[in-house]
Amino acid sequence: MREESSNNLNKKFKKEVGEFPFVSVIIPIYNAEKFLGETIDSVQNQTLKNIEIILVNDGSADKSKEICEEKAKNDSRIVYLEQGNQGVSIARNNGLLKASGDYIYFMDADDTIDEDFLSFTYTITQESKNDVVVIGEYFCKRLTKVAAFPTWALLISHDFLRNHNDVRFPEGIQPCEDGLFSHKLFALTKNIGANPRSVYHYRKHDNQNHVTINANTSKVIEQIPQWFKILEEFYTNNNLFETHIHHLALFMEHEPFEFRYLKMPFDESQKEFLHNLIKKFMYDRVLPSLKKDEMISKNFRRFLECDNFYEFDSYYKTYLKQQEHKRKLLILLSKVIPLSNYRRKVRDMINEKYA
Known part of the structure; x- marks a missing residue:
């Protein structure tokens, strides 16, 4: 397949010089000098050659700018943008404004992709004309169980994004900016493809944005009510509370419950606040319309049934011991x-x- 990708794919989907690229790869950058060169190299070396690479420097104070400018000098496919430090959401949105590709791919500045990553995924879009393609075996397996994905696990039709120009990364939100973005997209289409073959190399290190952000539990707690406000507005404006209530329930289970309550080191007052907040939103906006066959997990249901977080934490401690056994x-x-x-x-x- 690699030989077919490198020799035939670009001919198969050939466009005339000057026409739009197949894929626009948008990379927001903030103080990523340690890994940035390797990241850009992995995109430049894709077997799918007709791409553009949009580098958005979000006010980096290190040598990221110099790395970007040097790469852009030697590759006409690279578009380099600068902005003051305004956050990853604005960086991605600004990159999207400049994008001209048929499909959009958002990548993080410290990761890499296999050389056939884009060619495999783009081939699927041409066969099925998907609005969104989910990438990677892990995420493809969870496609029916989770209502939000990281954006680096998605290839998105540019036309689909143009048709829903109100769906963009929420400014001032991090973490969960990509979860809210992808959740909205999945609510607006059933035309979703899957590519379990391509491999994204996610790099774990202490300086990652989400690691730093998740360590600041107070900031996350302050932002979660904004997530719910964004969801309320989106579901109301698009009349989705009746038709997509299970989709919303899965988001609530995955993002504020699993990712935040269960995995972050909140203190007792923060846990109490989050437990009450999630329960109120679920009982007010979700559970009244949720059908019996639209299941949520046993643990999340127990979380909602408990009178307080102490009761749930006691149950969950026992549950974890049983699972380990x-x-x-x-x-x-x-x-x-x-x-x-x-x-x-x-x-x-x-x-x-x-x-």
Whole structure:
């Protein structure tokens, strides 16, 4: 497939010189000098050549500007933009204003993609004319279970974005700016494709924006009511409360509950606030319209049923112990599997299930 991608794909989808590129890759940048060169290289080296690369420098104080300018000097496909430090949402939105590609891909400045990443995904769009393509095996498996994805897991039709020009990254919101953005897109279309083959190399390090932001629990707690206000306005303006209530329930379970309440180091007063906030929104706007067959997880339902966060935390502590006991027991039983390769796969599946 790689040979077919590099030799035939660009011919198959060939456009005349001067026509729009197939994909616009938008990369917001803030103090990313350590990894930025490698990130840009991975996009420049794509087997899909007819692309543009939009670098948006969000007021970096390091050498990111110099790296961008040097790359742009040697590659006519690169568009370099500068702005004062206004945040990742404005950087992405400004990049989108300059984009001319048929499809849009938002990438982080410290990650890399395999050389066939865009060619595999773009081929799917040409076969199915999708509004959105979900990328990566992990996210494709969760497509029916989660109502929001990171933007680096999505290739988005530019026409689809033009037709919904009110759906943009919410200014002043981080984290969850990409979750709110993708959630809205998924609510507005069923024309969603899947590409489990392409691999995005997500780099974990201490200076990542989301790591720094999530450490500031007070800031996150202050922003979550704004998420709910954004959702309320979107669902009201688009008349979606009746038709997409399960979609909204999945978002509430995934973002403020799983990602924030369960995983962030909130203190007791913050937990109390968030528990009451989520319960109120769910009981006021979601649960009255949610059908019995539109399920939410057992843990989230228990969270909503508990009178206070102490009650839920006690339950959840016991639940985690039970899950760990099950995991260890299944790993022990897997030792009887004679084939090592199959045994390893089974253990990986067990660890993933009980992660």
